Amino acid sequence: MxxxxxxxxxxxxxxxxxxxxxxxxxxxxxxxxxxxxxxxxxxxxxxxxxxxxxxxxxxxxxxxxxxxxxxxxxxxxxxxxxxxxxxxxDPRFNVRYRDDKSYPMLAVTMNEEYPRVFVYRGARKPGVRYFGPYAHAWAIRETVDLLTRVFPVRTCSNGVFRRSAAMGRPCLLGYIDKCAAPCVDRVDAATHRQIAEDFCDFLAGRTDSLIRRLEKEMLAASEDLDFERAARLRDDVSALRRAMEKQAVVLGDGTDADVIALVGDELETSVAVFHVRDGRVRGERGWVVEVQENATLGDQVGTFLLQFYGEELEMSSGVPREVLVPELPDDHLELAQWLSGRRGSRVSLRVPQRGDKRTLAETVERNAAEALNRHKLKRAGDLTTRSAALTELQAALGMDEAPLRIECIDISHVQGTDVVASLVVFEDGLPRKSDYRHYAIREAAGDGRSDDVASIAEVTRRRFLRHRSDRVPDPAVSDAVEPDADNGGDLAPEAAIDPKTGRPRRFAYPPNLFVVDGGQPQVHAAAAVLDELGVADVAVIGLAKRLEEVWLPGDDEPVILPRNSEALFLLQRIRDEAHRFAINFHRSKRSKRMTASALDGIPGLGATRRTALVTHFGSVARLKDATIEQIAQVPGIGKTTARTVHEALGGAAIPDSPESPDSPPTKTPERTSQ
Missing domain, CATH: 3.40.1440.10 (GIY-YIG endonuclease)
Known part of the structure; x- marks a missing residue:
């Protein structure tokens, strides 16, 4: 301290x-x-x-x-x-507005050649249009089911799209006319993109013009005696009207606004936002955060606006023309100017006083109050629980300070094959997923045997060698103290900022507590590596699965934490997260190896070409059924290599055909070294 x-x-x-x-x-x-x-x-x-x-x-x-x-x-x-x-x-003492739950969005990938629609949660990506957020994923699927009748944009994954294209048959949605089936060239890329843009226009609120256009087409088809098309357009208009009825009109003048309410007590504040576009509620969101110290309601509003509209610019809704808040912050003029710059036109920041907007603000306030009550009931004591867990760990392990940063490693393999490891990071009792790391074990990979102790030693060494390489001597003392890479005690104070980029180095500082999944041997292996590297300010423990015992290096008896201990619960969460992360990486690595194993040893087929073949056909089984001409169509695969692959996978040998005088001689590519 x-x-x-x-x-x-x-x-x-x-x-x-x-x-x-x-x-x-x-x-x-x-x-x-x-x-x-x-x-x-x-x-x-x-x-x-x-x-x-x-x-x-x-x-x-x-x-x-x-x-x-x-x-x-x-x-x-x-x-x-x-x-x-x-x-x-990302400072840890700044208030962060985290969702009290994960809200699903409707995403449209306009950055792809054939845009697709799907339910999405997570960080927003450039080139993708997002609509929502919605309260439930089923609400998105219901909306998509209604709209794809009128706008048959594709909803399948890229893998299904490629498989349908390779087979020359659309999926079920293509047969029932809920997809334009661009995979089998029923429509070209430009036509399909126009369908996706109409889909986005409808969700963005431009509904009246689309309905008027469909009604004109319906009348024109009726006059041309094309009654089948007229009936289909009539059903499309009905489907669009049903989709519109699901969104209540709250502001009759077609206002675009975000209505924000904050309700809190002395510990926490609940924030609720209604996104109103074209007079209709298009989505809502909510947060529950710790109360800022000595902050007025206006101060909290200002902090929220800065973070929310700084991060949410990529949303399709963006910054609206009006932002309605319960109280104006002291710097509301500067905030309004900043919001106007983010939008590109004037933004009104004000408190609603009367009429429909005031009524809607009261509704949003009631939602915020209900969200706070649910949070209190569901997560009572959550803020104090994390603090209690860290304090208990400090006391049980005899640490000088609470372990604010905890890292945990776990090893995963199947009978010594595809040995991998994971490293997960928790800060203030919460996972920091941006700092998670995967490791492919090098020392155990060559002999085909499993040695968890050696693997833990390797991962520990690699993690803290990365810590050493990321450290930067403090300029104020670098002239007086000569950093010694082999002696941790003579190092100058480190800086966690890369001088070239000005950004924080994620592993430039050590954890307070380093946890290994295992018992006494694993702990001793990790502690020996830290002693070898001269790292003396990191506590090391092991958590054995059998009895959930906590082992300390050098102790013959484990530390037994009470079964209802918050510290034990936190360690279990961290260990289970490391185990989950390692298992997922191991499965993906093993799956890739098994997929490509049938192609190993084929002359002229290196890793790049194997990947290209499996990606193009989707699986080795489909590759076996392909002809030489189909295999040769894969970029980078010549006809000679295609014939070799076809024969190696069980195809009948085909005699070479005489080359034409104009064709150049075929050269067999050299085999890529693995």
């Missing part, structure tokens, strides 16, 4: 201009980012008596080891810089 007085800057050195500041810990990680109209006034408040600070602020200033700031010209610049730094450094 650091003493804030050791890094407190002299008050006269802090400017009184607006700016953005960063607190860093001893490993140079950014732990908090903030902005201020007056940097001197704001930063001085952090160095008051610790007893008078909010608990979260007190923990932050004692975790930090330095503070730095950047002066800007205007508050809008400060707002933009704060957002950029929060997004880049």
């Amino acid at each position: 650091a003493d804030p007085t050791t890094y407190r800057p002299a008050p006269g050195t802090i400017p009184t201009d607006p700016g953005v500041y960063k607190f860093r810990d001893a490993h140079r990680r950014v732990v908090y980012v903030g902005k201020a109209k007056n940097l001197r006034s704001r930063l001085t408040s952090y160095f008051a008596d610790l007893a008078t600070l909010h608990p979260r602020t007190r923990q932050m200033v004692t975790t930090a080891a330095s503070v730095e700031w950047t002066v800007v010209s205007t508050e809008v610049e400060a707002l933009q810089l704060e957002y950029n730094w929060i997004k880049e450094f």
Whole structure:
């Protein structure tokens, strides 16, 4: 625990201009980012008596080891810089708006040659249009089922699409006219893209023009006595009207707005957002977060707007013309200017006072209150549970401080084959999936035998060698202390920021606790590697599955945690997550090996060509049924190699045909070294 007085800057050195500041810990990680109209006034408040600070602020200033700031010209610049730094450094003490559940979206991959529609959860990708979020996945599927009758865009995966194209037959949806079947060239790429764009236009709210167009086509077909087409268009119009009826009209003037409500107590705040487009509720979202210290309702609104519209720009809805909030933050003019820049046109940020918008805001507020009540009932004590688990671990293992960063490794194999390992990372009791890593074991792979102890030693060595390579000497002491790669005790203080990119290095700092899946032998193997590398500030334990015993290096008896212990529950979660991650990687690696094993040893067929063949035909079984001409159509496969593959897989040998005088001689490619 650091003493804030050791890094407190002299008050006269802090400017009184607006700016953005960063607190860093001893490993140079950014732990908090903030902005201020007056940097001197704001930063001085952090160095008051610790007893008078909010608990979260007190923990932050004692975790930090330095503070730095950047002066800007205007508050809008400060707002933009704060957002950029929060997004880049992901500081652990900044409030993060996490969904209280995972909301499904409707995604349309406009970046593909043949766009497809599917249910999606996760980070948004460029070139993909998203609609929603929806409360339930079945609501998306019901909507898609209605709309594909009118807009037959493909909904199949890329694998099914390629398989149908190879067989020359569409899937069931193609036969029942719920897919235009571009896989078998019923429509070309341009026509299918137009269908996808009409699908997106309807979901984006441009419904009236589409219905009017279909009604005109229906009347024209009726006048031409094409009654079958007219009846089909009539059914299409009915399907579109049914889809529209599922979205209630809440604002009759066709307003585009986001309505935001915040309801909270002294510990947590619930945030609810209704996305209203063209007067209809297109989606809703909710979050439950810890209350910011000494923050007013306006301050919380400002923080939410900065994070939400900074991250959600890629959504199809984007930033609307109006943002309705329960209270305006102090810097609402700067926020409105920033939102207008994100949208590209003027955005109104205001509090609804009367009429339909005020009524809708009250409805959103009731939803936020209900979400907070559900969260309290479902996850009562969750915030204190993680803290209790880390505190219990600290006491049980005799650590100087709570293990805020825990890493765990697990080994997976089948009778010594395809040996792999996983490393998972938990920070503050929560998984940090961006730092997860896979390892293919090198030492055990050559002899075909399983040695979990040696595998754990290898993974431990590779992980902490990466830690050593990522460390950067502190310029302030690099001239006085010569870093020694073989002696961890003589290293200068490290920086976790890459000087070339300016971004944090994920493994430039060690974990507080390193967990291995296993008992005494595994723990001793990991501890021996750390001793060899001179790593002395990392605690190592093993969690044995049989009795859930916790083993410490050098101890003959394990530590037994109570069965109802929050610390044991946290260790089990971490170990199970490492096991799941390792199993998934092992299965994928084993599947790839078994798929390509039938092609091993064929002359002229290296890894790249094997992959190309399996990708093109979908499986080795289909490759066996292919003719030489079909195999030769795969990019990179000549006719001679195609004949070799065909014969090696059991096909009948075909005599060489005489080459024409104009054709160049065929050269057998050399076999790729494996």
